[in-house]
Amino acid sequence: HWQIPLGRRFRSLKMWFVFRMYGLKGLQAYIRKHVGLAKEFESLVQADQRFEISAEVVLGLVCFRLKGSNDLNETLLKRINNARKIHLVPCQLAGKFVLRFAVCA
Numbered sequence: 001h002w003q004i005p006l007g008r009r010f011r012s013l014k015m016w017f018v019f020r021m022y023g024l025k026g027l028q029a030y031i032r033k034h035v036g037l038a039k040e041f042e043s044l045v046q047a048d049q050r051f052e053i054s055a056e057v058v059l060g061l062v063c064f065r066l067k068g069s070n071d072l073n074e075t076l077l078k079r080i081n082n083a084r085k086i087h088l089v090p091c092q093l094a095g096k097f098v099l100r101f102a103v104c105a
Contacts, residue, residue, distance in 0.1 A: 031059075034059075034060040034103045034104050035059055035060055035103075037060070037103045038057055038059070038060040038061065038062050038101075038103040039057060041062050041101060041103065042057045042062050042064075045062065045064045049067075050066055050067060051064055051065065051066055051067065052064065052065060052066075052067055054093050054096065054098045055093060055098070060102055060103035060104045061100060061101070061102050061103075062100070062101045062102075062103070063091070063093065063098050063099070063100050063101075064098070064099055064101065065096060065097065065098050065099055070096065070097035073090075073096075073097040073098070073099060074090070074097055076099070077090055077097075077099055080099075086101075088100060088101055089102070
């Protein structure tokens, strides 16, 4: 019985495949590209007066919200997620309803 146990988690195999496919330089370029895309999205949000950035952009995660009530932001989240083109995840920061956009694959 020499097969790989796929019924249990085997995270190291997944990482091995990623390194094997991309290589170290390729993986670095992939991550840098997504960090750059997150920064680009941040600049688009900042350029629109209706929105605000709620937290510092870390790696590929951008936390933002519409200026206004929590209900307005919940409605926006439902409309975006119901369109099924992208998926945003909400959170609460200092009592404010915030939308989280993760640029990654």
